[in-house]
Amino acid sequence: RLAGSTGILTLRKPHMLNNITSINLNVSVTDGIHIVFTTLQVTVMDLNYYLPRFRSSLFKVHVDENNTPGKMILSLSPDGIDQEISINLQYKIVYEPIQNTFRLDNDGDLYVESKLDREIKQLHEVKVSVSNGKNIDFATVHVMVKDKNDNAPVFALKSYQGNLPNDAGESTFVLQVNAKDEDEGENSRLTYSITETEGSNIFDIFSVEPISGVIVINYKKEKKSMYQFSVRAKDNGVPPNYSDVPITIYLLFPSAFIPKCKHNYLQYFIREDAPIDSIITTFWINGSKFMYDIISIDYSEPDNHSLFAINPLGHLVLQGLLDYEYRNSHYIIIENKTVSTPTMVDYMAISIVVLDVNDCSPQFSKTIFELFV
Numbered sequence: 001r002l003a004g005s006t007g008i009l010t011l012r013k014p015h016m017l018n019n020i021t022s023i024n025l026n027v028s029v030t031d032g033i034h035i036v037f038t039t040l041q042v043t044v045m046d047l048n049y050y051l052p053r054f055r056s057s058l059f060k061v062h063v064d065e066n067n068t069p070g071k072m073i074l075s076l077s078p079d080g081i082d083q084e085i086s087i088n089l090q091y092k093i094v095y096e097p098i099q100n101t102f103r104l105d106n107d108g109d110l111y112v113e114s115k116l117d118r119e120i121k122q123l124h125e126v127k128v129s130v131s132n133g134k135n136i137d138f139a140t141v142h143v144m145v146k147d148k149n150d151n152a153p154v155f156a157l158k159s160y161q162g163n164l165p166n167d168a169g170e171s172t173f174v175l176q177v178n179a180k181d182e183d184e185g186e187n188s189r190l191t192y193s194i195t196e197t198e199g200s201n202i203f204d205i206f207s208v209e210p211i212s213g214v215i216v217i218n219y220k221k222e223k224k225s226m227y228q229f230s231v232r233a234k235d236n237g238v239p240p241n242y243s244d245v246p247i248t249i250y251l252l253f254p255s256a257f258i259p260k261c262k263h264n265y266l267q268y269f270i271r272e273d274a275p276i277d278s279i280i281t282t283f284w285i286n287g288s289k290f291m292y293d294i295i296s297i298d299y300s301e302p303d304n305h306s307l308f309a310i311n312p313l314g315h316l317v318l319q320g321l322l323d324y325e326y327r328n329s330h331y332i333i334i335e336n337k338t339v340s341t342p343t344m345v346d347y348m349a350i351s352i353v354v355l356d357v358n359d360c361s362p363q364f365s366k367t368i369f370e371l372f373v
Contacts, residue, residue, distance in 0.1 A: 002027065009040070011373060017044050027369075034361035040369045045135075052089055052130045053078055054139040061110075061141065065118045065148040070111060074141065076128060077108030088132055095127035095365075102126055102143070110141060118145040119182045127365065136370060149187040149237025153179040155245040156296045156333050156349075160231075162215065163258045163344045166251040170219055174206065174249060175347060176264060177213040178333075179233035180299055187237040195230045195244060202229045206249070215247070226250050250344070259290045259336045261348040271355045272324040280352070283314040289338065296333035308332060308352070316350070324356040 002009050007029070025040040045051060054076060061074045076091065091104045101124065103111045108130065116124070124143040129136050155177060162175040181188040192213045196202045205222070208215045208231055215231070227249045234242035252258060268280050283292045292310050294302050302308075307320045307330065316334075330352040337345040 009371070014373070017373065020044050027364075029362045029364065031358060031362055033358050036362050036364065038364040038367055038369060040371060042371045042373060043135075044373055051135050052132050052137050054128075054130060054137055057139050059139060059141045060144065062144050062146050063112055063116055064146050066115050066150060067112055069114050072109050072111050073143070074110040075108060076104070076110060076130070076139065076141075078130075090131045090133065092129050092131075093126060094129050094138065095125075097121065097124055097126075104128060112143070116143075116145045118147050118184070119151065121145065147184045147187055149183055149235065149239070149241060151182040151187075152241040153181045153190055153233035153235060153243045154299050155179045155233065155243060156299050156331070157245070157347075159246045159248070160347075161345050162247070162249040163346070164217070164249065164251055165254040165256065165258065166223075166225075167254050168217055168251075170217055172217045174215040174217065175247075176215070176349075177208070177231050177233075177245060177247075178349065179213070179243065179245075181233075181235050181241075183235065183237065187235055189236040190233045191236070193232050193234070195232050200229070202227065224251065250342070252344075256344075257289065257338060257340075258344055259338055259346045261334070261336050261346050263348055265349045265351070267351040267353065269353045269355055270318070270322065271357055272322040273357050273359065274318055274322060276318055276320065278318040280308070280316045280318065281350075283310065283316070283334075283336075289340075290336055291339060293335045293337065294332060295335045296331075298327075298331055310334075322354050324354045325360065328354045328356070330354070 001012055021044055023042040025042065026037060027040050028035055028037045055078060059074060059076065063073055091106065091108045093102060093104050096102050098121070101112065101114050103113050122145055126141040126143060127138065128141060129138050156179065160175055160177055164172065164174060177192065179190055181190060191210045192208045193210065194202055194206065194208050205218055205227065206215055207218050228246065230244040230246050232242050232244050234240050266281070270278065270280060292314065294308060294310060297306050297308060307318065308316060309319050310316055332350040332352065334348045334350060335345055336348070337343050
């Protein structure tokens with residue numbers, strides 16, 4: 001009997017295998033739309049015949065990121081078998097996601113042969129086999145990469161600018177910085193702080209909220225038109241990593257034209273099969289006073305091949321094909337700036353959540369499965 005939800009095959013009536021040497025079973029799997037097939041070849045063996053068998057069909061092992069190559073991480077050899085039998089067993093790696101990452105020796109010991117990077121691949125699914133030259137068994141090894149704090153935070157922008165009327169009061173919102181860390185857990189939890197230059201009194205004038213990265217006015221006691229300082233994003237790893245970003249804040253006359261986005265943050269949902277030129281949202285274009293531009297997509301500067309763009313009509317449009325299986329969200333920074341000199345700016349963040357569609361068929365790991373009973 002084959003369980004439809006798990007794919008587990010159980011033998012219900014073994015006595016009916018008498019005088020039968022082999023059976024071929026056709027197996028299918030469907031997600032409700034797509035359907036694929038495979039063949040299961042069942043070979044009936046003599047009761048006293050030794051069949052090579054792994055201890056389990058699934059093994060799990062954890063390996064540190066940036067590990068030392070050449071280290072044994074798992075023994076796959078069966079327990080309690082005779083030496084005469086074990087020397088005739090042949091172990092092989094049938095499949096590994098990244099070639100030459102692992103090695104399986106003649107004793108069934110699995111080694112990792114290169115440094116693993118969790119930010120590139122968190123889970124390596126390695127398919128292995130054991131054979132006595134005639135019969136074969138298969139197993140899967142899940143190699144899970146444990147995170148090391150090997151990444152510094154990355155800010156969405158290389159620098160930030162804020163603009164305020166010089167009569168702005170205490171606790172007035174200035175701008176919000178945002179950074180990400182590719183590590184996980186505590187290694188990716190960020191805290192923001194202002195780094196003060198020697199002899200300045202920036203702490204008396206501005207503060208940054210440690211968790212959100214929001215910068216506000218504390219108390220303004222100087223009649224300066226511009227302030228410059230840096231904000232630091234530091235992770236909670238041991239030892240911690242950090243990055244700094246320069247901040248420039250202009251204090252302007254109350255009558256000055258200062259661009260202001262209606263929202264600091266918006267979120268939109270779009271299907272992964274959305275056609276190119278799909279409109280995500282529209283920005284209000286006010287003649288020649290100011291303009292909108294995309295200045296960061298997924299923490300990198302956009303280029304001519306970017307997925308998103310703002311057209312002359314002020315529409316945020318899709319320029320390429322989305323793929324939920326490759327990336328299920330995107331983070332965009334929009335700049336609203338004046339066309340006059342000096343340029344005044346404001347920012348807004350847009351999160352694009354990609355919705356999955358049923359565009360992938362199920363896949364068996366092999367076209368033919370073998371079973372010995």
